[in-house]
Amino acid sequence: MMRSVSPTPSCASMRSDISKYSEQSQSRRKESEGMKNLAEKKKFHEDLVNIFRELENRVITFMKHELERFKKLLRNDNIKYYDKGVDDNYDAREGALNIALHFLRKMNQIDLADSLEKCPIELCQQKLKSNLKKKYKRVLQGISQQGKSELLEKIYTDLFITEGRGDVFSSENEISCIEKATRTQDTEEKPIECNSIFQPLPGEEKAIRLVLTNGVAGIGKSISVQKFILDWANGVENQEIELIFPLPFRELNLKKEKYSLMEILHQFFPETKGMMFTKRKDYKVLFIFDGLDECRHPLQFKKNEIWSDLTTPTSMDVLLTNLIKGNLLPNALIWITSRPAAANHIPPECIDLVSEVRGFNDEQKEEYFRKKIEDQMLAERVIKLIKESRSLYIMCHIPIFCWICATVFETILLETESSRASKQQILNTLTQMYLHFLIFQTKRKTEKYDDEKSSCCGSPQWDEKGTRALGQLAFDNLLDNNLIFCDSDLTDCGISVEDAFVYSGMCTQIFKEDSGILFGTAFSFVHLSIQEFMAALYAHICMSKDNRNVFADEDTCSEKETNMTDLLKNAVDKALNSNSGQLDLFLRFLLGLSLESNQKLLPGLLTYSERTSQSKEEIVKHIKDKLKENLSAERSINLFYCLNELNDKSLVDDIQNQLKSGSLSCTKLSPAQWSALVFVLQTSEKVIExxxxxxxxxxxxxxxxxxxxxxxxxxxxxxxxxxxxxxxxxxxxxxxxxxxxxxxxxxxxxxxxxxxxxxxxxxxxxxxxxxxxxxxxxxxxxxxxxxxxxxxxxxxxxxxxxxxxxxxxxxxxxxxxxxxxxxxxxxxxxxxxxxxxxxxxxxxxxxxxxxxxxxx
Structure with missing residues (x-):
């Protein structure tokens, strides 16, 4: 009997079997996933409990720590231990303080809450005042290593400070500004006391948040800032201001990394660690940014992002622009000082008051000399000598030039009584003044480092290599309008950082070094005029020693031009082509140093020749030819000062004679004579009102x-x-x-x-x-x-x-x-x-x- 064959499964039955299998498989997966999710959820809940248990412990521990700290603050106990690690916990500590203040006020402990809120500020203020007092009570006249420091209160002389004028942002040559300011007698100018800089002007109610103070180099802006800070630290003035943070731009220049504002404050002012800015709106904190003209940050007010975070790092440029605009600490006061040419870096809409430091008026000049020179009879003789040279007396409008004059004349008069008459005749130009200042400082170096070779009264021992290096630094950076130098600027001129201290020792107050708290070392000449003098000396050394014209690499000058006349003509033309007058004072020094009488004071550095005498005649003619052209008043006046440095007063004497005779009303004048007339009238001791x-x-x-x-x-x-x-x-x-x-x-x-x-x-x-x-x-x-x-x-x-x-x-x-x-x-x-x-x-x-x- 044959067995029957099993029927072949149909497609339908096969699909049914597959479907059942799939459903069973999906059911098993869902069951497995559900169990897994339950397990994960259970684990998450367990972890969450553990995490929050740990969080609760940490928060409670932290709050207990902070509450203990708050009690110590209120009891004026030592909290040094409790201030550790504030850089990492600033936000948390601010939150803890705000929570404590909130609940104290809820508990109706208003007085206690107010006291607690002020405690960190008051504690910081005490330490800050103490440290600022130590830092600012003395003024260094020269570099910190060799310069002589004196108590600021002993030598400080009030400066003439006024509400800013409409042309305050002009890029006009600063020396022209100085000379012009001595002639301007505006009876309606509003004088401002330094300590009242943030008080509204009479008749005005607008609160002043940002003040921009202008003034030419060396006019006394930084000294005004120093006096303001010292008076605050001594508890004399502006006590409504709770904290003052001086942050000179030159100390921020090398700041490349990202920092938060609080990190900057903690590093510049360690006493601020533990201090917090809470939500209170009536804080009076002042930031002082001295030297806007020295700032190397771009200050991109339009491009920089809006920033209001105190604790998140960002670039220094973002911090500066947002502080100035008021996005960061909107209630903080801001004080910025600047030379006029750099003032337009601050948007006008940010500025509430423009003030201008005008330097010394005539009475203040004499007061300064009487304070600076202890021997009052000697001080009176110095005042008499300076008054006899109108150009020197005008320059004494600048406090630092008064210091140079006091240094030179006091030294000369003390060296020998018999030199009084001759020196009275010799020192009547800027070049002669700066030459004697250089000689004095070089003698000081020789006496300090090698007193066997020379005494202070003997001939100076010139360091040609060092003088040339400093001169190159001065010249190269003058052309780029750079006043602050970093390490690389020095090495480009063959000066190592170690050498800089030796060279600054050689010149003592001619070259100074500034050690920033954060950012290493920056260098500068004490004043722009010293840089201009050293640049002019460098140009002469190159011509005298190397027969090289320092302008030979410029497109305007052929390499074949290697004589003194070509150098001087090049300099005259370049100065006239500068709308800002950047090379005006450099030109005066350059021409003054071309005289035989001045070159003989620098034996070993400069070599005099008969050709030099011929150069004087040629350059005088070149200048007079230029005066025949249609020059601006500023350029013409500087050329007359140049003629004065060359001891040529023919045009001026001619005009003065015509003024005395009264013939000018019917005399036809040449362009050069017109310029001479303006020069005579503007430099007259008597102002024409x-x-x-x-x-x-x-x-x-x-x-x-x-x-x-x-x-x-x-x-x-x-x-x-x-x-x-x-x-x-x-x-x-x-x-x-x-x-x-x-x-x-x-x-x-x-x-x-x-x-x-x-x-x-x-x-x-x-x-x-x-x-x-x-x-x-x-x-x-x-x-x-x-x-x-x-x-x-x-x-x-x-x-x-x-x-x-x-x-x-x-x-x-x-x-x-x-x-x-x-x-x-x-x-x-x-x-x-x-x-x-x-x-x-x-x-x-x-x-x-x-x-x-x-x-x-």
């Missing part, structure tokens, strides 16, 4: 030539001088930056177009004109309307004379209607009586509430 154009020549050209003199006067008499609208344009250019209070243009046909030009500047808040006379100026009703519109925005004009013009009824009404304007300060308007004017019926003086209208 009342300028009368009729003493010179009655013309538009004469007024334009003498505009720099008009700018420093308080009163300008330009009446009946045949002037046109061209003169109005010239006057308008200086109105907002001049000292003019009274301007008389009567009797000149300036017409309506001239009034329109003047009206534009009358609206400028910086225009301080109080009296304006425009009688008999061929002005019609259109001109009156322009004046009326301008005076509605004018803050200073009090008196207006419009007699002899034909305004028509509408013109008179427009001007007299100004009495209703609250902004306009005009109180007197003068007209000649006009018969067809129907608003007045007879000659009289009428008073309409505020404006007096005089009819003649």
């Amino acid at each position: 009342d300028f009368d154009l009729k003493k010179f020549q009655r013309s538009d050209e004469c007024l334009k030539r003498l505009l720099p003199v008009v700018k420093t006067a308080t009163k300008a008499r330009l009446d009946n001088c045949c002037l046109t609208q061209e003169s109005c344009l010239a006057i308008a250019k200086i109105l907002s930056s001049s000292s003019l209070k009274e301007l008389d243009l009567s009797g000149n046909a300036i017409k309506d177009i001239g009034v329109e030009i003047l009206a534009c500047e009358l609206q400028n808040p910086q225009c301080k004109l109080e009296t304006l006379r425009l009688s008999k100026g061929s002005i019609t009703g259109e001109g009156y309307a322009l004046l009326a519109s301008a005076l509605r925005r004018n803050l200073h004009l009090k008196e207006l004379d419009m007699g002899g013009n034909d305004p028509g009824d509408s013109g008179v009404k427009l001007l007299t209607g100004l009495q209703k304007d609250s902004i306009c300060k005009l109180d007197t308007v003068r007209f000649y009586f006009i018969s067809h004017c129907d608003i007045f019926f007879k000659p009289s003086i009428r008073t309409c509430s505020r404006v007096t209208i005089c009819l003649f």
